[in-house]
Amino acid sequence: MSTIESVVIPARKSRDKVTADKVTLAHGGGGKAMRDLINDVFIDTFNNAVLDTLEDQARCSLADLAAQGDRLAFTTDSYVVDPLVFPGGDIGKLAVCGTVNDLAVGGAKPLYLSCAVIIEEGLDIGVLRDVVRSMAATASAAGVLVVTGDTKVVHRGSCDKLFINTAGIGVIRAGMDLGANKAQPGDAILVNGVLGDHGATILSARGDMMLASPIESDCAALHDLIDTILDAAPGTRFLRDATRGGIAAVLNEIADASRVGIEIVETQTPIRSEVKGFCEILGLDPLYLANEGKLVCVVPDNQKDAALIAMKAHPLGVEAAHIGHVMEGGRPGRVVMQTVFGGRRIVDMLVGEQLPRIC
Amino acid sequence: MKYVDEFRDPTKAKYLLREIGSLVEKIEVCKRRPLHIMEVCGGHTHSIFRYGIESMLPDGIELIHGPGCPVCVLPMGRVDDCVALAEMPGMIFTTFGDAMRVPGSKKSLLQAKADGADVRMVYSPLDALNLAKRNPDREVVFFGLGFETTMPSTALTVLQAHAEGVKNFSLFCNHITIIPTVKAVLDSPELQLDGFLGPGHVSMVIGNASYQFIAERYRRPVVIAGFEPLDVLQSIWMVLKQIAEGRAAVENQYNRIVPEDGNDVALNAIGEVFELREFFEWRGLGSIDHSGVRIRDAYATYDAERKFTVPAVKIADPKSCQCGEVLKGVIKPWDCKVFGKGCTPETPLGALMVSSEGACAAYYQYGDIEKVHQQKVEFKTGEFA
Numbered sequence: 001m002s003t004i005e006s007v008v009i010p011a012r013k014s015r016d017k018v019t020a021d022k023v024t025l026a027h028g029g030g031g032k033a034m035r036d037l038i039n040d041v042f043i044d045t046f047n048n049a050v051l052d053t054l055e056d057q058a059r060c061s062l063a064d065l066a067a068q069g070d071r072l073a074f075t076t077d078s079y080v081v082d083p084l085v086f087p088g089g090d091i092g093k094l095a096v097c098g099t100v101n102d103l104a105v106g107g108a109k110p111l112y113l114s115c116a117v118i119i120e121e122g123l124d125i126g127v128l129r130d131v132v133r134s135m136a137a138t139a140s141a142a143g144v145l146v147v148t149g150d151t152k153v154v155h156r157g158s159c160d161k162l163f164i165n166t167a168g169i170g171v172i173r174a175g176m177d178l179g180a181n182k183a184q185p186g187d188a189i190l191v192n193g194v195l196g197d198h199g200a201t202i203l204s205a206r207g208d209m210m211l212a213s214p215i216e217s218d219c220a221a222l223h224d225l226i227d228t229i230l231d232a233a234p235g236t237r238f239l240r241d242a243t244r245g246g247i248a249a250v251l252n253e254i255a256d257a258s259r260v261g262i263e264i265v266e267t268q269t270p271i272r273s274e275v276k277g278f279c280e281i282l283g284l285d286p287l288y289l290a291n292e293g294k295l296v297c298v299v300p301d302n303q304k305d306a307a308l309i310a311m312k313a314h315p316l317g318v319e320a321a322h323i324g325h326v327m328e329g330g331r332p333g334r335v336v337m338q339t340v341f342g343g344r345r346i347v348d349m350l351v352g353e354q355l356p357r358i359c
Numbered sequence: 360m361k362y363v364d365e366f367r368d369p370t371k372a373k374y375l376l377r378e379i380g381s382l383v384e385k386i387e388v389c390k391r392r393p394l395h396i397m398e399v400c401g402g403h404t405h406s407i408f409r410y411g412i413e414s415m416l417p418d419g420i421e422l423i424h425g426p427g428c429p430v431c432v433l434p435m436g437r438v439d440d441c442v443a444l445a446e447m448p449g450m451i452f453t454t455f456g457d458a459m460r461v462p463g464s465k466k467s468l469l470q471a472k473a474d475g476a477d478v479r480m481v482y483s484p485l486d487a488l489n490l491a492k493r494n495p496d497r498e499v500v501f502f503g504l505g506f507e508t509t510m511p512s513t514a515l516t517v518l519q520a521h522a523e524g525v526k527n528f529s530l531f532c533n534h535i536t537i538i539p540t541v542k543a544v545l546d547s548p549e550l551q552l553d554g555f556l557g558p559g560h561v562s563m564v565i566g567n568a569s570y571q572f573i574a575e576r577y578r579r580p581v582v583i584a585g586f587e588p589l590d591v592l593q594s595i596w597m598v599l600k601q602i603a604e605g606r607a608a609v610e611n612q613y614n615r616i617v618p619e620d621g622n623d624v625a626l627n628a629i630g631e632v633f634e635l636r637e638f639f640e641w642r643g644l645g646s647i648d649h650s651g652v653r654i655r656d657a658y659a660t661y662d663a664e665r666k667f668t669v670p671a672v673k674i675a676d677p678k679s680c681q682c683g684e685v686l687k688g689v690i691k692p693w694d695c696k697v698f699g700k701g702c703t704p705e706t707p708l709g710a711l712m713v714s715s716e717g718a719c720a721a722y723y724q725y726g727d728i729e730k731v732h733q734q735k736v737e738f739k740t741g742e743f744a
Contacts, residue, residue: 273360280363282482283405283457283715341588342369343411345725351704352469355456356482357405357715 016040023123028153038151041129042115045136050112050147058147060112060169069171073108075099076167084127084161086205088197088216091164092134094292097221098243099168100142104223105239105295107178107230108170113139115149118163121156131162142221144168176230180257182237187326188304189264190297192225192311193218193319195247196275199289204278215274220293225316232310233303241295245350247323248287250296251335252349254326261330264347266340269323283357287337288350298326366587372415375592380417382599388553389419395551396420396598397688399541400558401428401716402586408725410588420595423688424718426540426644427558429505429533430457431710431717432686434642435674437533438463443670444500444531444663445476451494453487454502456480457714462707464674468502484516484530491520491528500663503532508560510534510652511625514632517654517661531663532654535639537561538569539650545577549689554598556591557583559613564629566621567609574607585613632658642676642710643683682709685718692719699723 016032018040026033043051050058065072079095089097096113103110115135119128139146197218204213222241230236240250247269255262271286279286293316299307304322311317330336335347383389398404404424407413413422426432438461445452445468452468459468459480472478481487484501491499503513513530520528537558544550557570562583570581580601584594594612601607611617632654639651654662663669676682680702681695692698692711702708704720711717715724 276360276363280360339410339588340364340367340369341410341412341415342372343413343415343588345408345411345414348724351724352460355459355480357455357457 018125021125023119023121023125023128023153025121025153025155028119028151034151041125041132042149042151045129045132046115046139046146047136048145048147050145051149058112058114060147065111065171068109068111068173070174071172073103073106073170073172074167075102076165077102078163078165080160080163081202082160083205084131086217087201089219089292090131090134091162092131093138093219095164095166096135096138096142096144097219097292099166100144100221100223101241101295103168103170104221104226105178105241106170106172107176107226107239108172110142110144110168110170110223112147112169113144114165114167115146116165117149117151118159119151119153120159120161121153123161128162131164138221142223178236178238180238180240180254183254183258183260183262183298183326184237184300185260185326185328185330186301187237187298188301188322189251189262189324189326190299190304190307190311190320190322191242191247191270192222192295192297192317193293193321194270194272194275195242195291195294196271196279196286196289198292199246200275200278200286202290203282213274213278215272215278218291218293220316222293222295222316225311225314226295228310228314228317229297229307233299233307235300235303236297236307237300238298239295242291244290246286246288246290247294247296248285248335248347249349251347252333254296254298255335256333258326259332261327261332262324262335263327263330263338264324264335265338268321270319270321284354287347288354301325363587366585366589367410368589371589372592375589375596376415379420379592379596379599382596382603383417383419385603386419386599388602393419393421394553394599394602395423395688396554396556396595397423397425397544397552398556398584398591399425399427399537400556400561401431401714402558402560403556403584403591404428404718404721405716406586406588406591408721411725412588412591416595420599423552424685424721425688426544426641426686427506427537427561428711428714428716429509429535430461430714431682432535432641432643433458433461433504433533433710434640435462435464435676436640436672438467439465439674440669440671441468441502441531442466442471442476444667445471445478446474447498447667449497450477451490451497451499452476452478452502453481453490453499454478455482455504457716458502458504460707461710461713484513485519488516488520488525488528491525492523495527497527499528500667501528501530503530503534506535506537506558506561507564507629508558510629510633511564511622514628517632517658518628520661521658526660529661529663529666530654532633532652534633534652535641535650536635536652537565539647540641540644541573543644543647543650544687545573545579547687550687552579552688553602554580555582556594556598557581557609559583559585559590559617562611562613562617562621564622564625567611567617567619570609574609578607580607581609583609583611583613583617585616631655640673643680643686645683677708680709682711682719685711692722695719
């Protein structure tokens, strides 16, 4: 991986600001325009000592890492959301929260991020600045540093406005070993709040559906909440942020990896009434809608109350709920839901994309 | 959710289930075989699975999932025509979401989109008309699909395009009508049905009178049913009550939405724009007389079939597919030779596997098949509340 300076140029000689309104191919060409863009938009905004050295790689002290745990956690994710800015967040906030969460659900303390952007020529510089500022603010609030990066500009049509990849490094505290294969019959399934907000927000923000809704994305960094859960319920078996595919995907993954059956109860599964209404109108199922600030938590039954109390005391877990349990003698790999109506149905993995129904 | 939760009340469901149970006890036929009740509409099929209604019903009742999923009954040849239209240079092809996955003989619209065609999902035909107005240099075709439920909005869109003089908008009309189809199902010799849940939203448009022949000529009870789970249970109860009392009539459970005479404005719009085709091809059911509509000559400029050349090749259903028998209720989805093997929601062979309203996809996705047809399980709500 290259750093923000993928071409060696004397970065600090000039501190010129970017004056153009739009990103052009020149901003990725390796010349002065690129240097100005990188300095002005990225380096100055992320503003930290590791990045400021402008080496081709971030250099992190092994001793510092080792002092915080006994294993390195390393993850990467790419963010391609349309629209770039949506109620409750933007692609920058998403790119930081998503990768922070991917580290944190493994029990890791998130420390460092990379930021690689692919920009479609013609993108408004103002939009790019806003996104990077949002990344910086989110990273700072989450206590992580963006320490390396890369910028590419591609021809119009080669990507959609702006793609961001962030990789993340964290350290897993000693003794912590969470896994999707560790669920046991009797375990409780918890979530930290209402489900489907992000998916519904993005679908309505895209405007295809011509539906206005007051829903906002739940995009949030969950590491602090996770610390609270792990302190309160040290026997926690598994944590996972329920992003694409919704909680249905996570529950199926647990059921499959642990070879257990899982049962959830519709009346105990928290979903905002606006999201329910949105799904009713479009014929979608909220269990499959993406979340960006919600996690599924599997804890031994005797620790579920402690975990719930801890979650509810945290700002990101106020609406936490106990939605189901790992079944005794359930069919391995199967997730079922007791419906609000008293019936029972299977909650399977989604096939392809969820498409609105005709009528 | 107000006005929705009221129709999903488990306490009322238990009461209705008790009443259904005691009617089943009284009905003589149920001692020999289960009663076969067909829900005509795909929307009902969806609710039945979404709320696990089948798992709650007593053994004496079997639900047959009828032909009322417009996406499911679309023949392959028509999907091929869609793909051909979508792949024309400069074309924007617009469609309802769940029609995108229906397999054609070579590809679905979703695959055509991946291959470069400009296929866009819309929620209303008016969105397609607006697209046409925003893109005056492109042709925009709307894939008109569905029973009388969706017909009025398509008809009104054609009328609006005409009134506004929009030249680059046209309709690929695949609208179908419910009555000839129900008749075809009733005339099918291998069929044994004891009653019908009538389609709620179709009836909102066409009213109730059209179903009289089912009660009069075929002596089968029909109850026009709403789509919430309590609607479905109450409608099943109403069908059973007719059977228990030896009656066959058309009754309206969904009277909060369905007027006896239908909706004049909607019917007028349909009549203005559409006329019956001599016949229309259905997947699984074959050709059914007067079961589809086309655009009248007066609006021919909005008819994509006349504006553009489509292949219009009839493609036979895959031989291994038993969609037709499932549609008619002759076999259950899991009795089909390819169910869950060659035919899955990921790679559907038959259209019943494509839409979540299709009986096969519904069983595959929502139904606990072993449990549904081997043992009925009692569920207590709030078991660990």
